[in-house]
Amino acid sequence: MKVKTDRLVSRFARVGDVSQKAAPDASRRSETARRAILTAALDLVGKVGYAKLTIEGIATAAGVGKQTIYRWWPSKGALLFDAFLTLTTGGQEEQAAALPDTGDLAADMKLILRATVNELNDPRYDLPMRALHTEIVLDPALAADYAKRLDEPLRELKKNRLRSAQRAGQVAEDVDLDVAVDMLFGPILNRWLQRSGPLTPDYADQVVDTALRGLRPREARSCFECPGR
Amino acid sequence: MKVKTDRLVSRFARVGDVSQKAAPDASRRSETARRAILTAALDLVGKVGYAKLTIEGIATAAGVGKQTIYRWWPSKGALLFDAFLTLTTGGQEEQAAALPDTGDLAADMKLILRATVNELNDPRYDLPMRALHTEIVLDPALAADYAKRLDEPLRELKKNRLRSAQRAGQVAEDVDLDVAVDMLFGPILNRWLQRSGPLTPDYADQVVDTALRGLRPREARSCFECPGR
Amino acid sequence: MKVKTDRLVSRFARVGDVSQKAAPDASRRSETARRAILTAALDLVGKVGYAKLTIEGIATAAGVGKQTIYRWWPSKGALLFDAFLTLTTGGQEEQAAALPDTGDLAADMKLILRATVNELNDPRYDLPMRALHTEIVLDPALAADYAKRLDEPLRELKKNRLRSAQRAGQVAEDVDLDVAVDMLFGPILNRWLQRSGPLTPDYADQVVDTALRGLRPREARSCFECPGR
Amino acid sequence: MKVKTDRLVSRFARVGDVSQKAAPDASRRSETARRAILTAALDLVGKVGYAKLTIEGIATAAGVGKQTIYRWWPSKGALLFDAFLTLTTGGQEEQAAALPDTGDLAADMKLILRATVNELNDPRYDLPMRALHTEIVLDPALAADYAKRLDEPLRELKKNRLRSAQRAGQVAEDVDLDVAVDMLFGPILNRWLQRSGPLTPDYADQVVDTALRGLRPREARSCFECPGR
DNA sequence: ATTTAACCGAGACGGTACGTCAAGTCTTCAC
DNA sequence: GTGAAGACTTGACGTACCGTCTCGGTTAAAT
Numbered sequence: 001m002k003v004k005t006d007r008l009v010s011r012f013a014r015v016g017d018v019s020q021k022a023a024p025d026a027s028r029r030s031e032t033a034r035r036a037i038l039t040a041a042l043d044l045v046g047k048v049g050y051a052k053l054t055i056e057g058i059a060t061a062a063g064v065g066k067q068t069i070y071r072w073w074p075s076k077g078a079l080l081f082d083a084f085l086t087l088t089t090g091g092q093e094e095q096a097a098a099l100p101d102t103g104d105l106a107a108d109m110k111l112i113l114r115a116t117v118n119e120l121n122d123p124r125y126d127l128p129m130r131a132l133h134t135e136i137v138l139d140p141a142l143a144a145d146y147a148k149r150l151d152e153p154l155r156e157l158k159k160n161r162l163r164s165a166q167r168a169g170q171v172a173e174d175v176d177l178d179v180a181v182d183m184l185f186g187p188i189l190n191r192w193l194q195r196s197g198p199l200t201p202d203y204a205d206q207v208v209d210t211a212l213r214g215l216r217p218r219e220a221r222s223c224f225e226c227p228g229r
Numbered sequence: 230m231k232v233k234t235d236r237l238v239s240r241f242a243r244v245g246d247v248s249q250k251a252a253p254d255a256s257r258r259s260e261t262a263r264r265a266i267l268t269a270a271l272d273l274v275g276k277v278g279y280a281k282l283t284i285e286g287i288a289t290a291a292g293v294g295k296q297t298i299y300r301w302w303p304s305k306g307a308l309l310f311d312a313f314l315t316l317t318t319g320g321q322e323e324q325a326a327a328l329p330d331t332g333d334l335a336a337d338m339k340l341i342l343r344a345t346v347n348e349l350n351d352p353r354y355d356l357p358m359r360a361l362h363t364e365i366v367l368d369p370a371l372a373a374d375y376a377k378r379l380d381e382p383l384r385e386l387k388k389n390r391l392r393s394a395q396r397a398g399q400v401a402e403d404v405d406l407d408v409a410v411d412m413l414f415g416p417i418l419n420r421w422l423q424r425s426g427p428l429t430p431d432y433a434d435q436v437v438d439t440a441l442r443g444l445r446p447r448e449a450r451s452c453f454e455c456p457g458r
Numbered sequence: 459m460k461v462k463t464d465r466l467v468s469r470f471a472r473v474g475d476v477s478q479k480a481a482p483d484a485s486r487r488s489e490t491a492r493r494a495i496l497t498a499a500l501d502l503v504g505k506v507g508y509a510k511l512t513i514e515g516i517a518t519a520a521g522v523g524k525q526t527i528y529r530w531w532p533s534k535g536a537l538l539f540d541a542f543l544t545l546t547t548g549g550q551e552e553q554a555a556a557l558p559d560t561g562d563l564a565a566d567m568k569l570i571l572r573a574t575v576n577e578l579n580d581p582r583y584d585l586p587m588r589a590l591h592t593e594i595v596l597d598p599a600l601a602a603d604y605a606k607r608l609d610e611p612l613r614e615l616k617k618n619r620l621r622s623a624q625r626a627g628q629v630a631e632d633v634d635l636d637v638a639v640d641m642l643f644g645p646i647l648n649r650w651l652q653r654s655g656p657l658t659p660d661y662a663d664q665v666v667d668t669a670l671r672g673l674r675p676r677e678a679r680s681c682f683e684c685p686g687r
Numbered sequence: 688m689k690v691k692t693d694r695l696v697s698r699f700a701r702v703g704d705v706s707q708k709a710a711p712d713a714s715r716r717s718e719t720a721r722r723a724i725l726t727a728a729l730d731l732v733g734k735v736g737y738a739k740l741t742i743e744g745i746a747t748a749a750g751v752g753k754q755t756i757y758r759w760w761p762s763k764g765a766l767l768f769d770a771f772l773t774l775t776t777g778g779q780e781e782q783a784a785a786l787p788d789t790g791d792l793a794a795d796m797k798l799i800l801r802a803t804v805n806e807l808n809d810p811r812y813d814l815p816m817r818a819l820h821t822e823i824v825l826d827p828a829l830a831a832d833y834a835k836r837l838d839e840p841l842r843e844l845k846k847n848r849l850r851s852a853q854r855a856g857q858v859a860e861d862v863d864l865d866v867a868v869d870m871l872f873g874p875i876l877n878r879w880l881q882r883s884g885p886l887t888p889d890y891a892d893q894v895v896d897t898a899l900r901g902l903r904p905r906e907a908r909s910c911f912e913c914p915g916r
Numbered sequence: 917a918t919t920t921a922a923c924c925g926a927g928a929c930g931g932t933a934c935g936t937c938a939a940g941t942c943t944t945c946a947c
Numbered sequence: 948g949t950g951a952a953g954a955c956t957t958g959a960c961g962t963a964c965c966g967t968c969t970c971g972g973t974t975a976a977a978t
Contacts, residue, residue, distance in 0.1 A: 056958085056960080059930090067962085134366050137422055155425075162444075170445065179432070180439065186412075186416035187415035194362075194376070195376070211444055213401070214443020285937085295953085299940065483923080488923070517925095594881060596737055596738060596818070609883055620902075630900070633897060641898060647873070651820070652820075652838065665869070671901045674858065676859070715952090743934080752955065752956045752958090754935095
């Protein structure tokens with residue numbers, strides 16, 4: 001199976017509405033306004049940065065009354081989340097079904113992590129994603145929403161790929177796949193968020209290699225090569 | 230060498246002043262005011278949350294004029310950073326010199342990661358730390374400061390411990406220690422920041438075990454243990 | 459001829475519709491909605507005061523769409539005027555034809571002014587009437603409407619009574635009746651609007667007595683002017 | 688004694704501050720800002736009318752923050768009142784001491800009422816005064832303030848003039864001077880507020896003549912009561 | 917007897933202003 | 948002569964209503 005892998009998060013998000021407000025009549029909702037708002041939000045995050053992003057600014061840029069924003073989104077973070085989803089999925093709900101699986105786990109994972117790194121380095125994604133994380137760090141409700149609608153679907157795909165590898169004997173049976181996913185993607189995300197180092201494709205490769213092999217030396221391996229056999 | 234390991238970050242931060250402002254005469258600075266401000270900032274982050282933390286609030290709580298804050302700190306993030314350092318180091322600059330090294334790498338790393346988990350779960354640290362990360366995500370200058378004064382010293386200690394293990398043949402020679410540190414701590418920090426799962430001591434143990442062993446099955450090893458030999 | 463005199467304004471207003479809007483089909487107008495709106499408007503003026511009276515509030519209280527109000531009334535003032543007329547006339551157009559005329563001008567005028575004072579002191583009238591005057595002061599169109607449909611009919615009745623007194627030799631021939639009416643009712647209305655003093659029946663009597671007699675002392679000059687005797 | 692009589696209200700108002708807010712430190716108050724606000728308020732009432740007068744508009748026009756208005760005035764009416772006082776008294780507290788007293792009561796009163804009429808017809812006073820009355824009608828607190836600081840001082844002067852006439856035997860001993868003042872000025876104010884007729888100097892004269900003489904015919908009764916008969 | 921056009925309740929929409937809060941600057945007073 | 952106190956301008960907040968505009972659903976007049 002073939003999948004475009006230049007974007008990762010982008011292709012696996014579930015679109016929906018984060019609003020919890022006491023229900024306005026959604027059937028009367030103006031789709032025009034909705035799109036204008038989400039577009040304006042993304043534009044502005046890119047232009048002025050999240051710290052200076054204001055609801056008023058978004059409303060003005062979108063040619064919309066403030067109330068129309070407050071009516072449909074409970075917080076700036078929720079709006080940003082929706083805007084981000086629109087960005088990543090183009091507003092469509094259909095999802096790619098799987099990550100690449102060529103049989104070569106290391107190669108596939110490198111492809112995937114490099115795609116992630118690419119995305120995180122793309123300014124079009126970097127800024128809104130940082131903004132989103134700013135809110136997630138402090139707002140558990142938004143974090144839960146993020147987990148359910150972005151993180152978990154993706155994580156499931158990643159676990160599926162690893163499970164397939166497990167079946168193929170390329171991953172140990174007793175490895176917790178959640179931990180495995182964390183070990184592969186945690187370092188990347190962390191370096192990106194904290195800027196604790198350069199976020200390069202090489203780094204992605206290193207993480208994959210190290211995670212697969214483990215930190216310990218492979219005494220076993222020397223044994224494997226044992227000529228006496 | 231013995232080190233108390235119930236706190237980690239707390240014990241290894243370098244205290245300093247993040248201010249970049251055109252220098253007011255620091256010799257005239259009121260130490261009383263400085264301490265009152267930092268204490269008030271921490272108190273308030275805990276009480277009202279970072280989103281509602283205001284300079285005015287801090288000034289009032291500290292019994293200080295707003296100007297006194299603006300004079301000495303360039304941003305809320307910088308003030309928060311200082312406050313955080315005061316919290317973690319108690320304002321003293323002496324640093325513990327090393328992480329525990331009993332010779333048992335797995336055990337030592339579990340100790341360290343559990344300490345980290347503890348700290349992240351302690352509300353006294355959790356809230357200010359989240360607040361700090363909110364700022365770091367968006368503010369590269371603060372991120373650099375954070376890297377230099379908190380992350381790097383700690384990372385050096387961690388790398389030292391791993392280097393020692395490398396010398397002892399417990400870590401492969403060709404492992405990049407930065408990557409190794411990221412693989413151990415990245416998952417923890419990430420799970421904490423995104424709340425993508427429960428942050429327990431068990432999880433810390435799992436991370437250590439998985440990181441050391443690697444994801445791949447150890448055919449080799451089974452061979453090593455091969456009874457037929 | 460006998461007339462109930464405990465209410466004054468109430469009994470002499472001409473009911474009508476102040477609307478000037480491009481004609482909606484009045485034949486289809488819902489009488490239910492109209493009444494509900496006028497009633498709700500009066501209720502709300504009493505409950506929340508004119509300053510906080512809103513079209514939306516009236517619509518909600520009347521169980522009516524906002525458009526139904528905007529369709530039939532051009533302004534809040536106009537609506538209030540209609541509501542006020544409904545209050546004072548009970549929606550009927552028949553009018554009492556005359557003020558009391560017992561032959562005793564002073565007594566009759568006192569009766570009338572006391573009735574006016576009563577009405578102005580009745581909270582059911584006081585609040586809506588004040589509200590109406592708020593609009594009249596600033597809106598000449600509404601003032602004209604008020605003049606034509608409330609003030610002038612009443613003024614005509616008052617002038618009729620005075621004219622009858624003039625014929626009976628109780629009012630000087632050369633007195634301008636409009637001025638006379640102003641002198642009798644102006645003080646009352648003014649004291650009510652500006653609350654420049656207590657608005658009592660006694661005050662009404664004083665005004666009548668003083669207006670009839672004039673400010674000047676009488677005996678001296680009247681005798682002085684009777685040289686032939 | 689001579690007094691300029693082309694303005695009346697203007698010359699007898701007591702300047703003060705209507706504010707009841709929990710005390711900001713008035714000693715630190717910016718006189719510049721205060722003046723700019725009052726001036727802008729008057730300008731705008733004239734330009735856009737009271738209905739469209741907004742705090743925001745005043746703040747902008749005055750080059751002042753909204754808070755500076757909210758800090759010092761409790762309501763738009765109170766601000767308007769202060770602005771109006773500034774207009775009428777030029778901000779000075781010294782007051783003219785008396786109304787004209789030539790000995791000829793009718794002439795003096797006509798002078799005074801004509802001055803009042805003049806003022807009410809002057810657009811510079813008309814609009815702010817109407818605006819002020821709009822608020823007074825609904826707001827008893829403001830009405831009280833108005834009474835105390837504008838109406839009463841003026842009324843006292845008027846009563847003084849009448850008292851002097853009383854002493855001179857030109858006004859009956861038993862006339863209540865408050866009623867007398869109301870009868871002279873009430874008609875004027877009322878006609879102005881309700882626009883129930885043209886407000887001309889002639890009208891002022893008529894009011895004076897009618898009020899002094901009374902409505903009743905004189906000769907008949909005065910002779911009738913003549914003791915010499 | 918059915919069309920058809922208007923009114924009706926409802927309420928989303930683009931706006932304006934509200935009154936509040938805090939940011940960051942500037943001035944004044946007291947120690 | 949520093950620092951608390953706090954007034955100042957600025958600008959965004961989130962709310963309340965404005966007056967306009969659909970949207971279905973009655974409902975009464977005209978087919």
